[in-house]
Amino acid sequence: MSLDLFTQRILPMKDRLFRFAFRLLRNVQEAEDMVQDVMVRVWSKREEWPLWQSVEAYCMTAIRNSCLDRIRKKKLLSVQEEKALNVSSPDKDPYENMMNKEILTRIRKCVDALPENQQQVVHLREIEGFSYHEIAELLDMSLEQVKINLFRGRNAIKNTITKEEGLWKKLQ
Amino acid sequence: MEKATIAALLEKYWRAETTVEEERQLADYFRQSSIPPEWEPLRNVFAFFEAEAQVTPGKEFEEKLMERIRQIGDASADLSASTDLSAGSDLSAGTNLSARADLSARANLSARTNLSAGRQSAPPPAPVRLLSRRTPWWAAAAVIILALGISRLQGPRPAVTPAHPLAQTAPAFPSSQVTTIKDTYEDPQQALAAIQKALHTAASKINHGKTMAQKQIDRMNDGWQSALTN
Numbered sequence: 001m002s003l004d005l006f007t008q009r010i011l012p013m014k015d016r017l018f019r020f021a022f023r024l025l026r027n028v029q030e031a032e033d034m035v036q037d038v039m040v041r042v043w044s045k046r047e048e049w050p051l052w053q054s055v056e057a058y059c060m061t062a063i064r065n066s067c068l069d070r071i072r073k074k075k076l077l078s079v080q081e082e083k084a085l086n087v088s089s090p091d092k093d094p095y096e097n098m099m100n101k102e103i104l105t106r107i108r109k110c111v112d113a114l115p116e117n118q119q120q121v122v123h124l125r126e127i128e129g130f131s132y133h134e135i136a137e138l139l140d141m142s143l144e145q146v147k148i149n150l151f152r153g154r155n156a157i158k159n160t161i162t163k164e165e166g167l168w169k170k171l172q
Numbered sequence: 173m174e175k176a177t178i179a180a181l182l183e184k185y186w187r188a189e190t191t192v193e194e195e196r197q198l199a200d201y202f203r204q205s206s207i208p209p210e211w212e213p214l215r216n217v218f219a220f221f222e223a224e225a226q227v228t229p230g231k232e233f234e235e236k237l238m239e240r241i242r243q244i245g246d247a248s249a250d251l252s253a254s255t256d257l258s259a260g261s262d263l264s265a266g267t268n269l270s271a272r273a274d275l276s277a278r279a280n281l282s283a284r285t286n287l288s289a290g291r292q293s294a295p296p297p298a299p300v301r302l303l304s305r306r307t308p309w310w311a312a313a314a315v316i317i318l319a320l321g322i323s324r325l326q327g328p329r330p331a332v333t334p335a336h337p338l339a340q341t342a343p344a345f346p347s348s349q350v351t352t353i354k355d356t357y358e359d360p361q362q363a364l365a366a367i368q369k370a371l372h373t374a375a376s377k378i379n380h381g382k383t384m385a386q387k388q389i390d391r392m393n394d395g396w397q398s399a400l401t402n
Contacts, residue, residue: 003245011234018229032229036237043241069397103216104223111220126221129192151188158186161213 002046010042013056016128017063023123024067026112034070038062060138064120103161110160111153118153121146175208182214311389318385323377 014035021031038059052058111122120139124130130138135146181198184190190198201207202218 003241006241007238011238014234014237015228018233019224019227022227028230032233035229035233036240039237040240040244043244065397065401069400072400100213100216103213104220107216107220123224126195127225129196131192147188151186154186154188157217161217 002049005049006043006046009055010039010059013059014039017059019127020060020120020123021063021067023119023127024064025070030070031067034063034066038066057134057138064138106160107157110157114153114156117141117145118149118156121149122153122157125150178211315382315385315389318388319378319381321381322384323381 017035017038018031021034022028025031025034041062042055042059049055111119114122117139121135124135124138125132132143132146135141136143139146141149178198178201181190181194185195185198199218199222202211202215203222207215
């Protein structure tokens with residue numbers, strides 16, 4: 001029965017989809033709405049599932065398109081809720097005590113401020129562990145572009161953590 | 173792992189040349205408690221990614237989603253069983269109009285419940301969002317206009333039976349038969365059932381029109397989106 005299939009194969013993707021939506025929208029409620037819309041859409045197309053090469057790739061592409069579409073509409077309406085962008089994710093850091101909170105905040109701000117492409121590549125690689133090939137397909141870029149974006153994104157983070165400590169040379 | 177190995181991996185990492193597996197090794201390394209002090213700031217980078225990977229939607233999210241999914245599943249099963257619409261699942265095909273599935277589900281479910289159970293009250297209605305915040309007002313207007321237009325184009329309505337209440341109140345009806353109107357339904361239950369049947373027919377026509385309009389809107393949305401992305 002397809003409801004079982006949905007529960008086993010598609011529902012578990014909700015966290016990953018949510019994280020990607022949240023990365024793009026920086027708003028918990030909007031990200032949840034997007035994930036729900038995408039999942040409902042996937043469910044309504046259940047007769048087509050056997051024809052899809054990868055349900056996961058379909059969902060990730062769908063969530064990205066929906067979020068980018070949403071961002072574009074927001075920009076068109078020019079009612080950017082600047083404050084919503086600063087809502088940080090729920091703090092679930094297991095190493096919180098070990099970590100320097102100030103540096104973590106700086107890293108988060110740095111990632112949030114990366115250009116859209118770099119942000120998406122960094123997210124898919126560092127947080128979801130996708131291969132270059134998968135990222136290239138999802139974001140519709142060449143492998144070279146994926147690598148360049150990751151390189152620039154990582155270096156921006158590196159600059160952030162070394163800027164004030166003068167540790168640049170030690171990290172080389 | 174040896175410091176030299178990690179140093180080499182880090183060098184590759186900054187050049188974006190590490191594999192997924194090598195990055196996992198780095199993350200494992202920076203998770204341990206004793207690392208050289210000069211690498212301490214790096215621990216934060218891997219910890220940040222690890223923390224981000226644990227972000228999940230709210231606790232009630234899954235429950236709400238599954239409720240919605242079941243609703244849609246019921247709605248499309250109901251549509252194909254009770255009418256000759258073949259495109260039941262297309263009703264909920266994704267667009268900005270997030271309320272349409274709920275609407276059709278409720279229309280069909282409540283019509284069916286009332287028909288079979290007479291005056292029994294329908295189950296308490298779930299909250300229905302007519303328009304989501306993202307739905308532009310003209311989308312709703314367009315659907316209504318298209319649906320009405322298409323249902324008008326469907327050609328003449330099927331001939332109504334003499335027992336049909338709408339037919340009997342029609343002004344063109346011969347006056348000799350008007351007397352029968354009063355006597356047709358002595359039982360209010362029967363009258364209610366007939367009215368509901370008529371409304372159900374109208375509802376399914378509107379649903380049909382809405383489906384066709386929806387398909388066109390989907391096509392327009394797809395075209396628009398691909399035009400934007402290209």
